[in-house]
Amino acid sequence: MDNLLLQMIKDLTPNMPAQFVGSDGKSIAKFEKIDTYTFRIIFPEPKPLFIYDIPAQGWYIDNTQGSLSYYAPKHYLMQFHPKYTPIDKLEKMAKDAGFNKWYELFKFKDDWLQNPDLPITAPWKVVSKSPNEPVFVMERNPYYFVVDPEGNQLPYIDRIVHYLVSDAEMINMKAVAGEIDCQDRHMRVSNYSLFMENAQKGNYRVLKWASAVGADPAIYLNQNVKDPVKRQLFQDVRFRQALSLAINRDEINKILYMGLGTPMQAAIPKGAAYYDPYWEKAYAQYDPGRAKILLDAMGLKVGKDGFRLGPDGKPIELIVSFTTYPGNANMSIMELIKSYWEKIGIKTIIKQIDRSLYVTNCNSGDIEIGIWVMDRCSNFILSPGRILGTITDGPWAPLYARWYWTKGKEGEEPTGDIRKLYELWDQVNQTTDTVKRDALIRQIVALHRKNIWIIGTVGALPSLCIVKNNFRNVPEYLISDAPLFTPLNAFPEQFFIK
Structure with missing residues (x-):
């Protein structure tokens, strides 16, 4: 060449x-x-x-x-x-x-999204799209190669129109008004009662798919935090255990999720591959008394104002940064978590920042404690980034993860259990024996269960899908997850309008 x-x-x-x-x-x-x-x-x-x-x-x-x-x-x-x-x-x-x-x-x-002339093998192709227009149109691809059991060429639906709106809440309101034929993305669980109350009027049904979410939200304590005192605290498993035990997950589930979720640790949810019931329950009980005992054992004394002092003798002040992501109720949840942590003497400041700034700060390791969903849990072989910390919007080990994916050229070299985590994943990548590979993955799960690097709140929430009553062949049950490309795993080429 x-x-x-x-x-x-x-x-x-x-x-x-x-x-x-x-x-x-x-x-x-x-x-x-x-x-x-x-x-x-x-x-x-x-x-x-x-x-x-x-x-x-x-x-x-x-x-x-x-x-x-x-x-x-x-x-x-x-x-x-x-x-x-x-x-x-x-x-x-x-x-x-x-x-x-x-x-x-x-x-x-x-790029099929940008170039309508590109020949593709997908069921539909884009025929109209403009960066200046809030709509793009897809039409049936006559060259799609799949047929149904009776020999009819798929897809059944001839034309799909997508509308771009300014925020997720507007999508929810359009669904309530019956203006959407089928939508799962951004359908907020917090609006479940509203969806159900308007289902008959809007002529739609509400499907509750199973989300592969281990925590919404999850709390990520940055193990690479730049403040040396906080790094000492964050890297002490007792501190993470105490913060976890201080959270009243049942209250969060009832107040914000109408009891639809499962109060649990940030763990792989039940029904997903490599589910571990002990990880789900690890330090997930509401036990502020035990949390205080753990903090006392660390030598974190209570000051005159009721807040605890760090190992340097100065008041501990946790800064929790969060941004909005589709479907979340972070502000309400963070106000609750702030109250829980301050009851055990840990002063907490919550900061809502722009999403782009949040992601930038996550990548640079400047987020002290980050808030994001723990998703991609259907089978983390498909997307191990949450477990490995390589998806940095959940910044529990951003600089260790960078060291790992750059082969030591950047970031910080990990030690201890985090180093072992990466070594185990390297073995997983090279092991052809599925039994041995599963055993290695179980060891990774055990490391997370032991260390509680990610703190959960409520998981296993339903993923809502709003579907008009004349829109058919949409499965009643489905596992919803990003690596499964939901709703692609519902086979939308078989959807039809009755």
Whole structure:
């Protein structure tokens, strides 16, 4: 392969997708063509979790979310690639289209959300979308290759219109008014009574899918917090246990979730792979007396104002940062948690900040205590980021996680149980024996159960889906989770309007 072509490949894909990097972190997969319709992906060493990187529903491609497409329409895209079109011509085409480089044009043309002309194998294709318009339209793809049991080509629905609104509450109000045919995303559990009261008037039904959520919200104490006194506190398991025991989860569940959830530790919920009943209950009882005993054992004395002093003799002041994410009731919950923690003598300040700033501060390790949902729990092999701390909107170990995913080039090197956690996950990635792999994963679960790195509130909440009564074939029961691409796992190509 000549140097020019190598450079073109690097321009188009400067960073090799993790799916194609070997379990050793260095080797790259090779592709072997078998015939016109078949290819083989070969790794030099075993990579048993690779199969989990392939979406179960092969038509799903979402470049905006970083999901990986294993194929692209060569007959169409070759006109935008320098292997088939002169580079000078391509650069002119790119500039004429408003791009600086040919690979920017290529990526645009290969994005089905942005380019309606891209041939795709999905059930629907975008036919109208503008960044300046609050709507985009998808129409039935006549080339979709799947049929129903009677031989009818899917999908059944000819046209789908998506509306972009300013906030999640507006979506909820549209659902209540009967203006939405089917919607699960952003349907707030806190609005359950409102949905039920208006179901007959709005001519819809309310489905309660099972969410793979271990805590909503979860409380993430940053093990890399920059304040040395707080780091000493946060890294002491007794402190985390005390904060957990001080939380009245039953009260949160009744007041904010109408009893629909399960008061529990931030853990894998019942029914999901690797569920551990002992983790679910670990330090999840409401026991402020025991919490005080743990703080006393740490030597955290109570000052004149009723608040505890840190090991430096100064008042402890926890700063909890949170932002809004779809469906949450963080402000109300955080006011309750603030009251619980201050009853055991831990002064607490809650700060609501802009989401983009929150994420930036999480990535840099500047969030002391972060608040986010603990989701992606249906099977954390599919998405281990919550357990490993590599999804930093839940910043329990942001700098340790960075050390892990950069192979030690950045971040902070972990020790103790967090180092063991990463070593176990490396073994999971290389173990082909499923029994041995499950045993390794159970060890990871045990480390979380022991350390309570993430503190939970209420989990196993239903994921609500509002469906018009004439909108059919929507399953009554479904596991809702991001790695499952819900509602894709409901097979919407089989939905129909009666």
